[in-house]
């Protein structure tokens with residue numbers, strides 16, 4: 001649906017911390033729509049898949065008839081940002097686990113791969129695309145992005161080299177949760193650079 005002016009971003013609202021994403025979008029004055037039905041995909045220009053439990057979100061994508069419409073849109077160049085569980089759903093390879101996936105982004109992830117001690121942690125990340133100020137990144141039972149294809153731009157790495165944020169065309173993946181800090185730069189980046197850049201591609 002073509003709309004003049006304002007970009008509208010959907011937040012997949014089946015499970016997980018979709019409310020926090022919606023609030024972040026509202027804070028930067030981007031109209032946000034909670035998406036639960038396939039027809040709602042027509043009302044938005046891109047979609048955020050929140051953190052939560054990727055197995056549950058995947059099963060609900062199937063149950064709500066959203067998996068295939070979303071895959072088709074992504075194949076046609078639609079912008080989608082997956083945070084944490086959302087990044088798992090985007091990944092083409094999660095190590096052979098049997099769970100429904102979109103499997104559209106050329107990243108390889110391993111679920112819950114930071115080990116028990118470090119199930120959850122916070123760290124300052126350099127994200128040059130977002131400016132000089134580091135991003136405070138909260139990892140909660142996060143996936144490890146262990147590899148990325150040649151078409152993928154790595155946006156941030158942990159000190160040990162692990163990929164923490166990446167972009168492939170109009171797909172964005174963060175292993176951490178920008179929606180849980182006051183820093184709105186990732187939401188602006190998605191809205192402006194990924195979603196808003198539609199006309200230039």
Ligand code: GLN
Pocket residue numbers: 050051052053054055083084085086088111112140141142143
């Ligand atoms: N551990 C979750 C999973 O594997 C992801 C955690 C999160 O989204 N914070 O699906």
